[in-house]
Amino acid sequence: MSVTFKDVAQLAKVSTQTVSRVTNGSKNVAAETRKRVFIAIEQLGYVPNKGAQILARAKSKFVGVITVDILHHGASNFVRGIHQQSKELDHEISLSLLTDASFENVIASIKEFKSLRIEFIIINVPLLKEQAEQIVTQFQTQQFIFIDIPDNTQAHSICADHFTGAIQAANLMLTLQKKHILLLSGPKNTLAAEQRIKGWKKTLKAKHIVGLLYGNWAAETGYKLTKNCLKTGIIFDAVLVGNDQMALGVLRALSEFNLNVPTDVAIIGFDNTEDSAYYSPPLTTIEQSFSDIGKQAVLSVFHNAKNQHSQFTHQKFKTTLIERQSTGPSSHLL
Known part of the structure; x- marks a missing residue:
């Protein structure tokens, strides 16, 4: 028996209209509600109808950015650089701002981006080597670049020296x-x-x-x-x-x-x-230069998507x- 919108709605304790808005990428849904819907979809193994599946195979024109609070100088200038370079490549950015930069919240943000068909994801959150490698292994259809992770990590990264x-x-x-x-x-x-x-x-x-x-x-x-x-x-x-x-x-x-x-x-x-x-x-x-690092992160994640069998790179930006x-x-x- 196939899982329906109603089943997802009941498990997530929301209306079927809310499930529809979430699966169609509407931004007019509270973050906590959206998270419950995604968890319910995953638990039930919900698969959209054929039309939705065809739509899901289309790639988004967004670059996903998971970052700490952009009130900080570094994060705000970093995001500015990402936005400028994404525009150059005919993309917008979708921001996930984490006040609690736990690994669980990073994973939840990635799942949301994946549901919105976002392929390119830049992560500016302190992560351990093992955590970054788990992300790359778990989400193989996404392209990632990480900011400030150890350079022996099996993942693409960029940072200042x-x-x-x-x-x-x-x-x-x-x-x-x-x-x-x-x-x-x-x-x-x-x-x-x-x-x-x-x-x-x-x-x-x-x-x-x-x-x-x-x-x-x-x-x-x-x-x-x-x-x-x-x-x-x-x-x-x-x-x-x-x-x-x-x-x-x-x-x-x-x-x-x-x-x-x-x-x-x-x-x-x-x-x-x-x-x-x-x-x-x-x-x-x-x-x-936070802004330059942000710009290079965008260029790198696009480059990596075209060269998926290349070795992982760890770029360092000069300091002055x-x-x-x-x-x-x-x-x-x-």
């Missing part, structure tokens, strides 16, 4: 003859944070590092971590920070303790956000040291 960028920052601190350097990283178990830590540690001697602390990329954690170090008497003359937002919090904490930047403490961030040049003082940072007043006079003048 976080390791080299961190070395650039650490070398500048050594040029400035800094002896007591505090490291403020992004979250554990994220490729960007791990590679930046490796770059810092490769360049600095252990005696130069007074501490390694982890934040969550937000200014608040940079502020709280720095303030706690100052309260507990940790002495440092430089801070290497995982990103510019955290560096903003570091500046606030140092100001509250009447410490001058760069005279007392030099600071280097990472990303070169649009407002980092307007911090007080303007922030020395490592630039990575941008010197400003948070480290004092340019190192070229020293």
